[in-house]
Amino acid sequence: MHGLFxxxxxxxxxxxxxxxxxxxxxxxxxxxxxxSPVLRGPVVGRNGMVVSGHPLASEIGVEILKRGxxxxxxxxxxxxxLAVVYPEAGNIGGGGFMLIRKPDGSSFCVDFxxxxxxxxxxxxxxxxxxxxxxxxxxxxxxGTVDGxxxxxxxxxxxxxxxxxxxxxxxxxxxxxxDSSLASYLVEYGQTLSRYPSTKxxxxxxxxxxxxxxxxxxxxxxxxxxxxxxGGREGFxxxxxxxxxxxxxxxxxxxxxxxxxxxxxxxxPTLKGTYRGYEIVLPGLPSSGGICLLKAFQLLQPYNLHxxxxxxEKAVHLMAESMKRAFSMRAAWLGDPEFADIxxxxxxxxxxxxxxxxxxxxxxxxxxxxxxxxxxxxxxxxETTHYSVIDRDGMAVxxxxxxxxxxxxxxxxxxxxxxxxxEMDDFVTVPGSANMYGLVGGEENMVEPxxxxxxxxxxxxxxKGGNPVLxxxxxxxSKIISAVFQTIVNLVDFGMAPAEAISGPRFHHQxxxxxxxxxxxxxxxAVIAGLTARGHHLQEIATPIGKIEAIxxxxxxxxxxxxxDPREGGVPVGF
Ligand code: GLY
Numbered sequence: 347m348h349g350l351f352x353x354x355x356x357x358x359x360x361x362x363x364x365x366x367x368x369x370x371x372x373x374x375x376x377x378x379x380x381x382s383p384v385l386r387g388p389v390v391g392r393n394g395m396v397v398s399g400h401p402l403a404s405e406i407g408v409e410i411l412k413r414g415x416x417x418x419x420x421x422x423x424x425x426x427x428l429a430v431v432y433p434e435a436g437n438i439g440g441g442g443f444m445l446i447r448k449p450d451g452s453s454f455c456v457d458f459x460x461x462x463x464x465x466x467x468x469x470x471x472x473x474x475x476x477x478x479x480x481x482x483x484x485x486x487x488x489g490t491v492d493g494x495x496x497x498x499x500x501x502x503x504x505x506x507x508x509x510x511x512x513x514x515x516x517x518x519x520x521x522x523x524d525s526s527l528a529s530y531l532v533e534y535g536q537t538l539s540r541y542p543s544t545k546x547x548x549x550x551x552x553x554x555x556x557x558x559x560x561x562x563x564x565x566x567x568x569x570x571x572x573x574x575x576g577g578r579e580g581f582x583x584x585x586x587x588x589x590x591x592x593x594x595x596x597x598x599x600x601x602x603x604x605x606x607x608x609x610x611x612x613x614p615t616l617k618g619t620y621r622g623y624e625i626v627l628p629g630l631p632s633s634g635g636i637c638l639l640k641a642f643q644l645l646q647p648y649n650l651h652x653x654x655x656x657x658e659k660a661v662h663l664m665a666e667s668m669k670r671a672f673s674m675r676a677a678w679l680g681d682p683e684f685a686d687i688x689x690x691x692x693x694x695x696x697x698x699x700x701x702x703x704x705x706x707x708x709x710x711x712x713x714x715x716x717x718x719x720x721x722x723x724x725x726x727x728e729t730t731h732y733s734v735i736d737r738d739g740m741a742v743x744x745x746x747x748x749x750x751x752x753x754x755x756x757x758x759x760x761x762x763x764x765x766x767x768e769m770d771d772f773v774t775v776p777g778s779a780n781m782y783g784l785v786g787g788e789e790n791m792v793e794p795x796x797x798x799x800x801x802x803x804x805x806x807x808x809k810g811g812n813p814v815l816x817x818x819x820x821x822x823s824k825i826i827s828a829v830f831q832t833i834v835n836l837v838d839f840g841m842a843p844a845e846a847i848s849g850p851r852f853h854h855q856x857x858x859x860x861x862x863x864x865x866x867x868x869x870x871a872v873i874a875g876l877t878a879r880g881h882h883l884q885e886i887a888t889p890i891g892k893i894e895a896i897x898x899x900x901x902x903x904x905x906x907x908x909x910d911p912r913e914g915g916v917p918v919g920f
Contacts, residue, residue, distance in 0.1 A: 420734045442729075443802050459768075
């Protein structure tokens with residue numbers, strides 16, 4: 347074996363040790379992953395791999411692959427499983443993007459982003475600010491179920507009943523709550539307990555359920571059975587639909603027509619290049635692809651490797667490129683069905699249309715001098731991503747979300763799943779920011795039937811016609827930075843997979859004009875140098891994105907599933 351990742355040669359054994367060492371260092375530097383650190387290393391496989399946020403979901407996906415299902419089949423099965431075992435972010439009440447690259451090189455994006463209900467209006471949150479986050483008014487029309495069924499119909503090979511049954515069994519049979527879910531139930535407990543439909547599932551009396559307890563979700567099991575037996579109609583009509591509508595409870599806006607008319611869309615992918623790699627990404631209404639390509643375009647002229655990993659100059663250039671990409675996001679991006687957004691011109695190297703985004707190699711350009719809108723900062727830590735590859739090399743990257751952890755915090759009574767609070771991804775109150783501190787313009791104002799702009803960035807990196815990396819992240823606006831830096835680490839700094847993911851990260855999203863960094867990311871000398879250049883630095887305790895990735899060794903073809911040590915993702919391969 348001569349492949350970089352083939353475990354039988356000495357070089358690969360050395361590489362594996364480096365990965366584990368890198369992970370250990372990061373865990374120690376970060377003080378562990380939550381309240382219960384679990385050290386999970388990379389997993390190597392030859393025939394298939396799934397990396398998701400929960401071991402049971404990864405196992406279910408791999409079982410589908412072992413039975414001959416393709417990567418889309420497995421992705422659908424994993425998505426339903428996460429809806430059961432990862433209720434804080436896995437979902438059937440939200441939406442997302444499934445990026446698919448087939449072995450023949452063609453690629454597609456299933457956009458199952460939620461849409462604003464028909465009765466929504468641009469000013470609907472003025473004076474009701476908190477309601478875009480908590481409660482039924484924050485919910486967009488869910489897209490996940492239609493997205494999964496569309497992906498399966500167009501790209502899958504396995505019957506829905508075979509893919510969803512393991513999740514039905516888990517919902518009825520229960521699973522053991524882990525420390526991560528338990529701690530989130532405590533953190534969000536006060537808000538969750540406001541809603542009786544939520545409390546009755548996730549609380550025992552007045553206390554959130556604890557780690558080690560069995561979580562049985564019968565209502566969710568029946569909902570999944572209705573989807574198994576009725577397909578689309580099992581969710582968007584009949585019993586499930588009427589339960590969603592009753593959960594609106596006089597304040598939310600989703601009605602039966604909204605549900606009946608929801609459709610996911612298969613869109614072309616967005617493609618760009620960076621130092622000889624092709625990058626396959628979702629286009630609008632995800633901003634992730636456009637922001638990433640803009641940032642890479644601005645970085646391309648510079649020799650980051652020559653400057654040095656996390657050197658003052660390299661960090662300056664990367665932060666400035668992200669700042670400009672996010673300012674473009676705020677000024678220009680939204681649902682392409684509602685405005686003529688000049689993506690080609692925004693991504694042209696001399697993007698006259700978007701103002702002057704030229705880089706300053708020496709000093710930090712103040713955010714206020716770039717185009718945009720005023721904003722404030724709130725942190726987000728949400729969403730979930732999973733990556734899948736099958737034996738034929740079909741690559742699937744899925745990021746889906748209910749937005750905030752536990753979405754709107756409201757479980758659909760009698761149907762057992764959380765509704766999203768995706769309406770907060772719109773510009774809900776002009777001039778103010780959403781939960782991620784992101785600001786935006788008219789293109790992202792609420793309109794009936796419109797999809798809110800997203801930061802979800804499922805990504806596939808291709809070299810020489812073959813996928814070499816499938817990745818994506820959780821973390822709101824920080825998703826884009828996490829994906830960006832993982833690719834830079836790999837491409838510019840030649841890092842091994844786990845090093846590329848575990849390396850501490852930094853983040854700039856234009857507004858606020860702050861360069862945030864994880865503990866250990868920057869040395870005191872680099873911090874001083876960046877401050878002298880005009881950057882406003884802030885060390886933060888929360889992770890900057892959490893990646894779930896699969897690397898494909900170009901020489902051997904082996905698959906390496908790599909979780910992010912920041913939170914216990916789980917690779918399973920064979
Ligand atoms: N809900 C987070 C995002 O789509 O960016």
